[in-house]
Amino acid sequence: MKKDFISIYDLTPAEIETILHKAAEIKGMHPAAGGTYRPLEGKALAMVFEKPSTRTRVSFEVGMYQLGGHALSLNPQESQLGRGEPIADTARVLSRYVDGIMIRTFAHTRVEEMARFASIPVINGLSDLLHPCQILSDIFTITEKRGDNYRKLKVAYVGDGNNVANSWINGAVRLGFALSLACPPGYGPDAQILARAQAEGGSRIILTHDPQEAVEQAHVINTDVWASMGQEKEQAKRRKAFQGYQVNADLLSRARPDCLVMHCLPAHRGEEITNEVLEGPQSVVFDQAENRLHVQKAILILLLGKGTYDA
Numbered sequence: 001m002k003k004d005f006i007s008i009y010d011l012t013p014a015e016i017e018t019i020l021h022k023a024a025e026i027k028g029m030h031p032a033a034g035g036t037y038r039p040l041e042g043k044a045l046a047m048v049f050e051k052p053s054t055r056t057r058v059s060f061e062v063g064m065y066q067l068g069g070h071a072l073s074l075n076p077q078e079s080q081l082g083r084g085e086p087i088a089d090t091a092r093v094l095s096r097y098v099d100g101i102m103i104r105t106f107a108h109t110r111v112e113e114m115a116r117f118a119s120i121p122v123i124n125g126l127s128d129l130l131h132p133c134q135i136l137s138d139i140f141t142i143t144e145k146r147g148d149n150y151r152k153l154k155v156a157y158v159g160d161g162n163n164v165a166n167s168w169i170n171g172a173v174r175l176g177f178a179l180s181l182a183c184p185p186g187y188g189p190d191a192q193i194l195a196r197a198q199a200e201g202g203s204r205i206i207l208t209h210d211p212q213e214a215v216e217q218a219h220v221i222n223t224d225v226w227a228s229m230g231q232e233k234e235q236a237k238r239r240k241a242f243q244g245y246q247v248n249a250d251l252l253s254r255a256r257p258d259c260l261v262m263h264c265l266p267a268h269r270g271e272e273i274t275n276e277v278l279e280g281p282q283s284v285v286f287d288q289a290e291n292r293l294h295v296q297k298a299i300l301i302l303l304l305g306k307g308t309y310d311a
């Protein structure tokens, strides 16, 4: 298995299945259920945050703690990264102290550079391009709700063709499920990711400008904010461009009656999703958020352990 987890493509379908099964097992061993499982005793994870976070930060930190290890957080204001110390130097220094690095940043090349220079595993906790931990965890949530048959389901994504959308595309290609995306003109997913998907995933990956077409017969509808971290100045312009791309009761009624509604959070109620749908019976957003913890643990054990769960 690869040293790093930067993209869904870093994992084979078999490795993804292994992680999903391990996450289910780990969820059953949660301390709240009386479990003690400490395979990362003595291990440390450095978490580099160049963008804000609630779920990723807390799930990685608590995950390491509950597995017997330790996590520490570094942000530009409190570390030399903010004073211009190169990623390449930071990667080599951290490799002498800790057993793994999780990085959340802007340019995806910073994650890649961290991985290139670190001798320890590097995990992408979100870049402008990808959010692989989120999608792995979301696929786990789908299996929890709909069983192992998830590859036969149709997933829809409505909204911005951002890091979350790009990782959904990678996930659909890697695992072979159908994905229809509806994005406004000019706000589609990354062109290279899409081209690879259409070459490898064929007609299962569809991009349209029509949200109703995307959600037709969907088993799952996903959405995400219209302006991601770092795009705050574009908020007003984007709000205009995304009119008609809201996940609301009307759009939901065009999907299958048992369609799940997903959102990685944080959400902007009244923009990409209505409060009614986010808080409604088909929404699984808080289970999704919880599952970040269980899936993160499964990723950490695999990468910071010896690349296998029984080592």
Ligand code: CP
Pocket (backbone or CB within 6 Å): 052, 053, 054, 055, 056, 057, 126, 134, 264, 265, 266
């Ligand atoms: N979904 C997600 O990654 O949330 P945070 O930005 O709070 O980590």
Ligand code: NVA
Pocket (backbone or CB within 6 Å): 126, 162, 163, 164, 224, 225, 227, 228, 229, 264, 265, 266
């Ligand atoms: N697309 C969002 C995801 C937040 C978890 C962002 O990058 O801000």
